[in-house]
Amino acid sequence: MDPINTNHSVDMRVTIGDLQLGNPVMTASGTFGYGREFASLVDLNRLGAIIVKGISQEPRPGNPPPRIIETACGMLNAIGLENVGVERFITDKLPYLQQFDTPVIVNVLGESIDDYANLAARLERVEGIAAVEVNISCPNVRKGGVAFGTDATMAAAVTSAVRQQTRLPVIVKLSPNVTDVCAIARAVEDAGADAVSLINTLLGMSIDIKTRKPRLANVVGGLSGPAIKPVALRMVWQTAKAVAIPVIGIGGIGTTEDALEFLMAGATAVQVGTANFYHPTSVMDIVDGLEQYVHEQGMASVRAVINSLQV
Amino acid sequence: MTEFQEKSTITLRETLTPEVIRLTLKAPKIAAAAKPGQFVMARTGEGLDPLLRRPFSIHRVHSDGTLAILFKIIGKGTRLMAEMNPGTALSLIGPLGKGFNLDPQGPFCMIGGGMGIAPLYFLAQTFRQSEYRENNQPVLLGSQTQAELLLLAEEFSELGYSVLTATDDGTLGHQGFVTELLDEILRKIKQVYVCGPIPMMRTVALKCRDAGIACQVSLETHMACGLGACLGCTFPATGGGYKHVCKDGPVLSADEVIWTL
Ligand SMILES: Cc1cc2nc3c(=O)[nH]c(=O)nc-3n(C[C@H](O)[C@H](O)[C@H](O)COP(=O)(O)OP(=O)(O)OC[C@H]3O[C@@H](n4cnc5c(N)ncnc54)[C@H](O)[C@@H]3O)c2cc1C
Ligand SMILES: Cc1cc2nc3c(=O)[nH]c(=O)nc-3n(C[C@H](O)[C@H](O)[C@H](O)COP(=O)(O)O)c2cc1C
Ligand code: FES
Numbered sequence: 001m002d003p004i005n006t007n008h009s010v011d012m013r014v015t016i017g018d019l020q021l022g023n024p025v026m027t028a029s030g031t032f033g034y035g036r037e038f039a040s041l042v043d044l045n046r047l048g049a050i051i052v053k054g055i056s057q058e059p060r061p062g063n064p065p066p067r068i069i070e071t072a073c074g075m076l077n078a079i080g081l082e083n084v085g086v087e088r089f090i091t092d093k094l095p096y097l098q099q100f101d102t103p104v105i106v107n108v109l110g111e112s113i114d115d116y117a118n119l120a121a122r123l124e125r126v127e128g129i130a131a132v133e134v135n136i137s138c139p140n141v142r143k144g145g146v147a148f149g150t151d152a153t154m155a156a157a158v159t160s161a162v163r164q165q166t167r168l169p170v171i172v173k174l175s176p177n178v179t180d181v182c183a184i185a186r187a188v189e190d191a192g193a194d195a196v197s198l199i200n201t202l203l204g205m206s207i208d209i210k211t212r213k214p215r216l217a218n219v220v221g222g223l224s225g226p227a228i229k230p231v232a233l234r235m236v237w238q239t240a241k242a243v244a245i246p247v248i249g250i251g252g253i254g255t256t257e258d259a260l261e262f263l264m265a266g267a268t269a270v271q272v273g274t275a276n277f278y279h280p281t282s283v284m285d286i287v288d289g290l291e292q293y294v295h296e297q298g299m300a301s302v303r304a305v306i307n308s309l310q311v
Numbered sequence: 312m313t314e315f316q317e318k319s320t321i322t323l324r325e326t327l328t329p330e331v332i333r334l335t336l337k338a339p340k341i342a343a344a345a346k347p348g349q350f351v352m353a354r355t356g357e358g359l360d361p362l363l364r365r366p367f368s369i370h371r372v373h374s375d376g377t378l379a380i381l382f383k384i385i386g387k388g389t390r391l392m393a394e395m396n397p398g399t400a401l402s403l404i405g406p407l408g409k410g411f412n413l414d415p416q417g418p419f420c421m422i423g424g425g426m427g428i429a430p431l432y433f434l435a436q437t438f439r440q441s442e443y444r445e446n447n448q449p450v451l452l453g454s455q456t457q458a459e460l461l462l463l464a465e466e467f468s469e470l471g472y473s474v475l476t477a478t479d480d481g482t483l484g485h486q487g488f489v490t491e492l493l494d495e496i497l498r499k500i501k502q503v504y505v506c507g508p509i510p511m512m513r514t515v516a517l518k519c520r521d522a523g524i525a526c527q528v529s530l531e532t533h534m535a536c537g538l539g540a541c542l543g544c545t546f547p548a549t550g551g552g553y554k555h556v557c558k559d560g561p562v563l564s565a566d567e568v569i570w571t572l
Contacts, residue, residue: 030542031540032540053540061551066533068544070361070363070533073362077535079542082542225359276536276540277363277540280316
């Protein structure tokens, strides 16, 4: 292979609503902590954006262990949305990230529509936040624990509640555990979302046949990693055709080639998740690799790759 | 704290038993920064299955920029690593986590069971260069059978420690649990360092609590990142909530966690 081209004159910029990104490579929520955890391994200034661990109004302790299990080319997690809560996020975690040029996107989660609205209102008053990403894969406690993201009406209600509370770009993160992701995507677009990101993890499980017990204490968990990439790519492609707002591709991305597939399928940007665990420098490798690809193809910018799929 | 990602090279592979392997790796940055009790995350290959890195205690460090890990083959990752020959490259991230308290405030004892012996050797090495270098401090080592223990017991003895062994089958030392050897010693010490299977650490933790002696444990949990990011490595904490073993540990004071598991 040719040496990696680190010529930063290649135009790598993309826009998500009002949000300008220096390049299309972000870190996926829950896989990059609050950024600082990776600071000695990754140059945080080189990322398109940092999306932090999902934040709720109150701190959450999360699920009992075991919470993570490796599966073939992937992993299952049932972290249970453990996080420090919005106030400690603002006082303890955000200041560190503000020293970098990289936009910080805050992933939010709630158990009711009010939770989401309150979080959006709270974050609206804070400096140094570039956008909110709304995780609608959480159970709605008022509706018997059905995930907001599996019902178009509930997904739209969360989206408009957040929209009304903030001027920040609103990215709605879609769940793949649905029959028709396009219907949900259209519903949140109509409710005012500036972009959608997908996919969140696929619901799965694993059994220890020696003990006949589930390997996760929570029994079921979310599948992520290379194993889910084909499913994610298909959903991104379908969604990109169904909505006019930008689509952010997520799911099993670990290499430049993976990222290119998502951009070609119609994604404006990508998020790298599980790969941060097994290969922390993959985000930087992908930025370098995309730059080299655009350069080699003689393209005017990385934007020429987006939606370039020939069917 | 600074972690490094290093492409290490295997310089030596020792087969202690068909199941227990020791790899010495050239990883100068990690070796120079490592403290006893810390660990590395090793990628078992370039492929995507196994996907996650595997955590291993730093077993020894040497002044030539090498470090060693000592492990038992238990699944697909360790099997792949056991087959690696000198010259093979292995990606490591480390040193990770919080290590042992290096000031035992007096006489101490180390207790290792099975592969839990691994981090204790690095601790034993480090004490030899500190004010706690006096000879004949007790080290209790346990395993299923003698094959696993012979070389390790000798290496601790060479450092000047007084080694007592226990095996399940009685082929070396006391037949039974290594924890049974502790009762004699407990009155004479101020601090216990223990690493091994959970039931063993629980027994030691309770004995120390009853005797009012400080006890540090090195815990194992499943880990995806080793960096404090995935929040997967939890152990129930005293007073509610969880400890994250990769960041708060792997070494913790025994009274910081709940031993009902
Ligand atoms: C801080 C720390 C230090 C460790 N130090 C040592 C050591 O010095 N020597 C040694 O032999 N072992 C050590 N272990 C355990 C070692 O990490 C596992 O034996 C190893 O990950 C098994 O991988 P595998 O692919 O062979 O097994 P598989 O069962 O195929 O692994 C499947 C998944 O489960 C995880 N897993 C399985 N068993 C364990 C375990 N006991 N602890 C944590 N994760 C596990 C693996 O990492 C992997 O993600 C340590 C664990 C931790 C957390
Ligand atoms: C350990 C772990 C924690 C996660 N936490 C969150 C979270 O808090 N909020 C969220 O929206 N997604 C979360 N996700 C989902 C990821 O952001 C991503 O959508 C998913 O893992 C698929 O991408 P990947 O295959 O690249 O990992 C988490 C994933 C993992 C593996
Ligand atoms: S292993 Fe990921 S947080 Fe501890």
